[in-house]
Amino acid sequence: MARPVIGIIGGGPAGLFCAATIRSKESRLILFEKKREAGRKLLITGSGRCNLTHGGEIREFEPHYGENGAFLKPALRGFTNRDLIAFFEERGCPVYADENEKIFPVSEKADDILSVLMTACRENGVVIRQNNPVRAVERSGDGFLIRTDEQDVLVDHLVIATGGASYPSTGSTGDGYRFAESLGHRIIEIGPALTPVHPEQYPFPDLAGISFDDITVSILREGKIVRRVTGDLLFTHNGFSGPVILHASRFIRDGDSLSIAFLPEQEREVIQSHITLGSATAGKRLVKTILSELPLPARFIQRLTEEAGLSPDSTVAHLTKEKRKELLRLLTGWIFQIKRVGGFDAAMATRGGIALEEINNKTMESRLLPNLYCIGEVLDIDGDTGGYNLQAAFSTAYTAAESISLKNR
Ligand SMILES: Cc1cc2nc3c(=O)[nH]c(=O)nc-3n(C[C@H](O)[C@H](O)[C@H](O)COP(=O)(O)OP(=O)(O)OC[C@H]3O[C@@H](n4cnc5c(N)ncnc54)[C@H](O)[C@@H]3O)c2cc1C
Numbered sequence: 001m002a003r004p005v006i007g008i009i010g011g012g013p014a015g016l017f018c019a020a021t022i023r024s025k026e027s028r029l030i031l032f033e034k035k036r037e038a039g040r041k042l043l044i045t046g047s048g049r050c051n052l053t054h055g056g057e058i059r060e061f062e063p064h065y066g067e068n069g070a071f072l073k074p075a076l077r078g079f080t081n082r083d084l085i086a087f088f089e090e091r092g093c094p095v096y097a098d099e100n101e102k103i104f105p106v107s108e109k110a111d112d113i114l115s116v117l118m119t120a121c122r123e124n125g126v127v128i129r130q131n132n133p134v135r136a137v138e139r140s141g142d143g144f145l146i147r148t149d150e151q152d153v154l155v156d157h158l159v160i161a162t163g164g165a166s167y168p169s170t171g172s173t174g175d176g177y178r179f180a181e182s183l184g185h186r187i188i189e190i191g192p193a194l195t196p197v198h199p200e201q202y203p204f205p206d207l208a209g210i211s212f213d214d215i216t217v218s219i220l221r222e223g224k225i226v227r228r229v230t231g232d233l234l235f236t237h238n239g240f241s242g243p244v245i246l247h248a249s250r251f252i253r254d255g256d257s258l259s260i261a262f263l264p265e266q267e268r269e270v271i272q273s274h275i276t277l278g279s280a281t282a283g284k285r286l287v288k289t290i291l292s293e294l295p296l297p298a299r300f301i302q303r304l305t306e307e308a309g310l311s312p313d314s315t316v317a318h319l320t321k322e323k324r325k326e327l328l329r330l331l332t333g334w335i336f337q338i339k340r341v342g343g344f345d346a347a348m349a350t351r352g353g354i355a356l357e358e359i360n361n362k363t364m365e366s367r368l369l370p371n372l373y374c375i376g377e378v379l380d381i382d383g384d385t386g387g388y389n390l391q392a393a394f395s396t397a398y399t400a401a402e403s404i405s406l407k408n409r
Pocket residue numbers: 009010011012013014015032033034035038039040041042044045046047050051052053132133134135161162163164166167170171172173174175176347348349375376377378386387388389390391393
């Protein structure tokens with residue numbers, strides 16, 4: 001009997017890890033990678049340091065994938081963050097957790113993570129065909145035909161691991177959506193996620209680099225709050241970034257606004273008392289001096305008072321009721337109309353993808369076509385920053401590898 005052939009499209013973390021962990025001595029494993037070298041996106045993760053996964057208990061991971069976290073439950077429990085760490089440590093790549101429980105290789109080199117994956121593939125007998133983009137896939141009997149420029153290859157099992165559509169220069173250009181769609185799968189509309197946000201008339205271009213810890217950002221749609229997110233915010237030269245914005249970007253749609261609370265709403269009364277005539281001497285004090293007692297950067301306070309229409313020598317006595325209200329509003333809910341969110345060239349992830357209800361979450365096998373598997377970011381999965389996206393890629397890859405191994409024992 002001919003040896004079963006398993007074809008994997010995509011040499012990112014999901015494809016490489018799946019190929020490395022399929023246990024089937026009898027099978028031929030062929031991985032097709034579009035770029036000259038596999039793992040281009042992996043190399044830029046965590047700014048080249050690779051935030052591999054997150055610490056803590058695996059059950060705490062699910063909420064970090066939004067509404068689709070439940071789909072990942074079996075995969076995450078079947079191959080946890082601890083399993084992932086053990087995989088790399090056993091292969092000579094120790095890791096550490098930073099103060100936010102993000103896990104990195106001790107060497108802080110994504111290169112080392114990629115090396116382990118490439119070695120594991122080699123040891124598992126995987127043939128890696130780099131610089132070999134797959135152009136199309138077709139159903140052929142119980143298997144599939146993979147079409148490349150060099151040749152057409154018949155496989156018994158097909159794994160789509162082509163990633164999302166962000167940072168297209170790394171090779172992730174969304175081909176997998178097309179392949180899955182051509183095989184009958186539904187694609188949930190894709191969009192950039194984990195990306196900066198650019199407001200109309202951005203008032204802080206010269207304050208780039210200033211950051212705020214643990215503040216709350218609300219997404220407003222038709223005047224109503226549709227999502228509230230808390231975390232650290234960063235001013236860039238043309239918009240907002242930092243974990244809270246990257247996270248919020250997944251939920252932003254055309255026409256939305258952001259309301260940013262630079263100070264928590266609970267402190268509203270404290271702030272109010274700062275800028276009212278609480279004592280006989282308060283009226284003579286400069287507003288900017290009083291605001292400087294708040295835990296806010298000095299340059300931001302200057303911009304805030306300008307925005308509220310106050311001159312540098314305005315005292316508390318000068319503050320009309322309206323001006324006071326305006327200052328409070330800017331501090332606890334400054335509203336910014338969103339011009340656009342960063343595009344796929346700036347997004348760390350892609351929202352949308354292969355519809356999850358058509359994939360068996362215990363095996364990652366298609367519910368429509370037996371022997372077709374979809375793993376990693378090509379699925380309608382995107383997680384928060386912090387190592388959640390790579391963990392999802394590895395866990396879904398392992399789940400598919402287990403299922404394929406069982407079928408080919
Ligand atoms: C700047 C940046 C930083 C990030 N940092 C982190 C981080 O620190 N931690 C974290 O958890 N996540 C991070 N992410 C997200 C993470 O990189 C992805 O979620 C992850 O790489 C997805 O893995 P994947 O294998 O599914 O897809 P990808 O890594 O996108 O790999 C897909 C592969 O398929 C190949 N391919 C595509 N089409 C074809 C085709 N037609 N034929 C053959 N091959 C094809 C591509 O060339 C690519 O190599 C970051 C992303 C970016 C952009």
